[in-house]
Amino acid sequence: MLQTRSKLALSLTVVAAALGFMVALQYKQQLAGRGALGYSPSDTEQKKLLVQLQALKATNVKQEQQLQSITTKIAAYEKQTGNSGELSALRAKLEDERILAGTTAVEGPGVQVTLMDGTPPAGADTEQYLTHDWDVRSVINELFTAGAEAVSINGYRVVATSGVFCTGPVVKVNDHSIGAPFTIQAIGDPQALKSGLTLQGGILDQLRQRGVNVSDVQLVQTIKMPPFTGSLPSDTGSN
Amino acid sequence: MIWLPIIGLLLGVGVGLAANVDIPVAYSSYFSIAILAALDTVFGGVRASLEKTFDGAVFITGFFFNTLVAALLAYIGVQLGVDLYLAAVVAFGVRLFQNIAVIRRIAFGRMGHRRQKDEAPVRKA
Numbered sequence: 001m002l003q004t005r006s007k008l009a010l011s012l013t014v015v016a017a018a019l020g021f022m023v024a025l026q027y028k029q030q031l032a033g034r035g036a037l038g039y040s041p042s043d044t045e046q047k048k049l050l051v052q053l054q055a056l057k058a059t060n061v062k063q064e065q066q067l068q069s070i071t072t073k074i075a076a077y078e079k080q081t082g083n084s085g086e087l088s089a090l091r092a093k094l095e096d097e098r099i100l101a102g103t104t105a106v107e108g109p110g111v112q113v114t115l116m117d118g119t120p121p122a123g124a125d126t127e128q129y130l131t132h133d134w135d136v137r138s139v140i141n142e143l144f145t146a147g148a149e150a151v152s153i154n155g156y157r158v159v160a161t162s163g164v165f166c167t168g169p170v171v172k173v174n175d176h177s178i179g180a181p182f183t184i185q186a187i188g189d190p191q192a193l194k195s196g197l198t199l200q201g202g203i204l205d206q207l208r209q210r211g212v213n214v215s216d217v218q219l220v221q222t223i224k225m226p227p228f229t230g231s232l233p234s235d236t237g238s239n
Numbered sequence: 240m241i242w243l244p245i246i247g248l249l250l251g252v253g254v255g256l257a258a259n260v261d262i263p264v265a266y267s268s269y270f271s272i273a274i275l276a277a278l279d280t281v282f283g284g285v286r287a288s289l290e291k292t293f294d295g296a297v298f299i300t301g302f303f304f305n306t307l308v309a310a311l312l313a314y315i316g317v318q319l320g321v322d323l324y325l326a327a328v329v330a331f332g333v334r335l336f337q338n339i340a341v342i343r344r345i346a347f348g349r350m351g352h353r354r355q356k357d358e359a360p361v362r363k364a
Contacts (some may be wrong), residue, residue, distance in 0.1 A: 007290050007295040013247035015284065015302045019277045020251025021258075026274055028255070029262055 006148035014090045032077035040075045063177045064229065099149055102159030104226035110187040110223045111194050113139065113204070116213035117180045129211040139184055142163065142203045146196025150225050157228040174230045179211075190219045267311040272327050276309035278304060279331045282338040289345045 078094075081087055090210035098104045115136065140158055143151050151158040156173045158164075163172070170177040186193050194217045195202050207214050240328050254338050280302040287293040316323025 008293050009243045011299050012244040012281075012284060014242040015247075015277070015281055017247040017251035017254075018302070019274070019281055020248040020253075021255040022251075022270070022274050024252040024255025025258075025260060025262060026267075026270055029267060029270075101344040219272075229318065233335060 013085050020185055027136060036103055039189075100160075101125050102150065102157045105225060105227045107224045108149070108187040109190050109219075109221055110148070110150075110183045111143075111190050111197070112183065112218045112220050112223070113197060114215040115139065115180065115182045115184070115207065116215070118211040118213045120211065124211075129213055131182060131207075133164050133171045135207055135212065136166045136171060136182050136184070138203045139197070142196055143184070143186040143188075143193060144189070146186040146193045148193055150187040154183055155226065157225055159228045162228070174228065185220070185223050187223050187224065187225065193217075194219060267326060269313050272313045272324060272331075273306045274339040275328065275335075276305040276329045279335050279338070280305050282335055282342065286338045286341050288346075289342060 081091070082175060095104075099106050114130045117131050120126050120129040136153060140151055140153070153164070153173050156162075156176050156178065158173065162174050165172045167177065170179045171182070172178075196202070197217050199205070204214050204217070280298070284293065284298045285290070286361070291349070312327055313324045316326075
């Protein structure tokens with residue numbers, strides 16, 4: 001009796017060990033398969049990346065604050081440079097250049113237009129009714145050609161180095177992803193800008209013909225635009 | 240003595256979690272069917288031991304043989320385009336539940352006997 005019982009226990013132990021091994025292996029495999037698909041808070045690698053991302057974000061905020069304070073300091077120094085005719089002329093020129101470069105906030109009269117995706121009728125080509133990156137680009141180019149001094153898309157300032165790129169369902173402006181509707185504002189001579197946009201057969205007419213929802217061009221008394229906050233290529237600032 | 244299998248199970252789980260062994264994804268389904276077969280054999284063994292018809296040699300060979308044959312059957316099924324995999328799952332699943340049911344009945348039966356002996360020796364069914 002005792003012998004059979006010990007034999008039983010022994011064989012059960014061996015088998016249980018083998019079973020446990022197999023089950024654990026399979027469990028591990030399942031876990032690995034699941035981990036590859038999504039975020040799991042227990043993954044150390046992901047944790048590390050998350051911490052890095054948060055640190056980078058914090059540094060970014062700090063750097064932006066620093067930039068702000070340096071800019072105000074520069075402005076203060078410029079005010080102290082005296083008032084001789086030559087200097088104030090230079091200052092005015094500098095200010096104009098800065099507005100064109102987009103590094104200062106600007107305010108002035110201008111126009112505003114909003115591009116929104118149209119609703120395609122059933123069976124129609126949806127592509128045609130969407131607002132694409134090149135549509136936004138064309139409108140901006142038209143505005144600059146008509147003499148706009150400053151342009152922004154959904155509040156992001158467009159400068160010489162800005163691009164408008166399609167990234168899937170959204171458009172990237174200055175590395176910010178924005179989606180439709182696109183509100184494009186431009187500062188300049190409002191009448192000139194408006195006539196540039198509403199030209200017969202011009203860009204807005206083309207867009208409307210394609211089915212994109214284009215608002216009327218509104219004349220705005222004062223548009224406030226933030227400065228460009230992205231980084232400029234290093235060789236622009238070196239001279 | 241009864242703790243030995245549980246210790247063995249924990250040992251196996253520990254080794255399995257610690258060991259750096261990977262089953263290729265293609266063989267994953269065979270492995271799961273093998274696990275099912277192994278589980279079935281273990282419960283069969285427990286049942287046999289409760290019914291006092293346990294044979295160590297039969298049990299050990301049955302465990303490894305069943306496991307291998309289950310995996311092999313699933314493999315052949317894939318090669319032939321017949322879902323033998325499902326047949327194995329159903330067969331082992333049914334047997335698993337049957338074995339567990341028998342184990343439960345025997346276990347409860349014993350408990351009932353003991354209670355009758357302890358509390359009311361007069362009331363004999």
